[in-house]
Amino acid sequence: MVGPEIERLIQLLSRLPGLGPRSARRAALRLVERRESLLIPLAAAMAEAADKVKTCPVCGNFDTVTPCAICADPRRDASLLCVVEDVAALWAMERTGSFKGRYAVLGGLLSALDGVGPEDLGIARLVERARDAAVAEVILATPATVEGQTTAHYIADHLADCAVSVTGLAHGVPVGGELDHLDEGTITAALRARRRF
Amino acid sequence: MVGPEIERLIQLLSRLPGLGPRSARRAALRLVERRESLLIPLAAAMAEAADKVKTCPVCGNFDTVTPCAICADPRRDASLLCVVEDVAALWAMERTGSFKGRYAVLGGLLSALDGVGPEDLGIARLVERARDAAVAEVILATPATVEGQTTAHYIADHLADCAVSVTGLAHGVPVGGELDHLDEGTITAALRARRRF
Numbered sequence: 001m002v003g004p005e006i007e008r009l010i011q012l013l014s015r016l017p018g019l020g021p022r023s024a025r026r027a028a029l030r031l032v033e034r035r036e037s038l039l040i041p042l043a044a045a046m047a048e049a050a051d052k053v054k055t056c057p058v059c060g061n062f063d064t065v066t067p068c069a070i071c072a073d074p075r076r077d078a079s080l081l082c083v084v085e086d087v088a089a090l091w092a093m094e095r096t097g098s099f100k101g102r103y104a105v106l107g108g109l110l111s112a113l114d115g116v117g118p119e120d121l122g123i124a125r126l127v128e129r130a131r132d133a134a135v136a137e138v139i140l141a142t143p144a145t146v147e148g149q150t151t152a153h154y155i156a157d158h159l160a161d162c163a164v165s166v167t168g169l170a171h172g173v174p175v176g177g178e179l180d181h182l183d184e185g186t187i188t189a190a191l192r193a194r195r196r197f
Numbered sequence: 198m199v200g201p202e203i204e205r206l207i208q209l210l211s212r213l214p215g216l217g218p219r220s221a222r223r224a225a226l227r228l229v230e231r232r233e234s235l236l237i238p239l240a241a242a243m244a245e246a247a248d249k250v251k252t253c254p255v256c257g258n259f260d261t262v263t264p265c266a267i268c269a270d271p272r273r274d275a276s277l278l279c280v281v282e283d284v285a286a287l288w289a290m291e292r293t294g295s296f297k298g299r300y301a302v303l304g305g306l307l308s309a310l311d312g313v314g315p316e317d318l319g320i321a322r323l324v325e326r327a328r329d330a331a332v333a334e335v336i337l338a339t340p341a342t343v344e345g346q347t348t349a350h351y352i353a354d355h356l357a358d359c360a361v362s363v364t365g366l367a368h369g370v371p372v373g374g375e376l377d378h379l380d381e382g383t384i385t386a387a388l389r390a391r392r393r394f
């Protein structure tokens with residue numbers, strides 16, 4: 001009952017995170033309803049992004065300039081190298097405004113199950129970057145999951161003979177977090193890392 | 198920190214139903230990550246929909262043919278005219294597979310607050326269609342909300358001197374619905390419309 005063009009639009013939209021088959025249908029309808037103000041501009045914005053946005057060959061960030069604006073910014077501290085799982089994590093770090101170093105985007109995490117090995121994540125290249133005399137500290141900011149921590153340990157092992165200090169993000173109670181809503185692992189970590197008040 | 202192209206993509210995506218600012222950012226990232234398999238095909242599908250999908254001048258449905266496939270289908274019962282709020286409601290009716298008549302899409306509901314009057318919904322044209330000798334019954338399938346029922350009553354009043362029977366969808370317990378989860382209004386309506394077992 002729906003034409004093949006709309007069917008295809010729904011099918012592609014349903015592959016976006018956060019949109020299931022039902023909400024993809026609603027999104028497709030909204031797009032067709034707002035042809036001039038939404039459908040045409042969004043199609044153009046996507047075509048432009050496909051045309052212009054590239055992966056930074058240095059850090060793996062997405063940007064329209066090569067290398068990306070962060071890698072090219074001389075005010076960023078070249079002595080700090082922050083290792084993140086993906087560009088979403090890089091953006092999350094940037095939103096804090098509290099990190100002024102540079103990044104290495106892995107593009108995934110080590111996973112025997114999914115067949116992701118060190119070569120898929122460019123870890124040899126990362127170790128090469130860490131050997132640069134300018135780099136003093138590598139911050140392993142992979143997620144606090146089993147795969148995230150396995151990946152962090154693997155990278156730390158391979159950085160052992162580099163002249164850099166290797167650090168990781170602190171575990172603890174999230175700002176604004178209530179103890180009652182936290183898992184035991186987080187509370188245990190926060191207790192172990194307790195500081196003088 | 199995000200280029201203007203990605204910023205614009207996020208901003209447009211966040212106007213889709215079901216995507217807030219946070220999920221629009223995730224969707225934009227997914228698109229850029231899957232440039233070949235998702236971003237380019239979706240941009241093309243949107244451009245094609247913008248180019249080909251039209252509003253049916255007879256019923257208000259969206260389709261690539263004019264009039265739409267439903268209006269043009271000689272097997273559809275021309276004696277039944279179902280009035281729905283929007284194309285989403287039309288699609289919902291079609292998914293049931295149990296309605297074989299034709300539609301009139303209002304494109305909204307009467308709302309003094311939002312300044313939506315009868316002329317915005319093409320109600321005069323709907324009354325004109327109902328005067329066609331082929332039409333025997335107009336089914337008012339607007340939502341069971343205050344605005345939906347106000348709109349239905351308004352249309353029913355204006356169909357009073359047409360030679361058609363005017364009906365509405367039944368109220369009652371949804372199939373699979375538990376009484377404990379239903380509002381009092383629905384239970385009252387289901388009780389009043391009770392049928393011999």
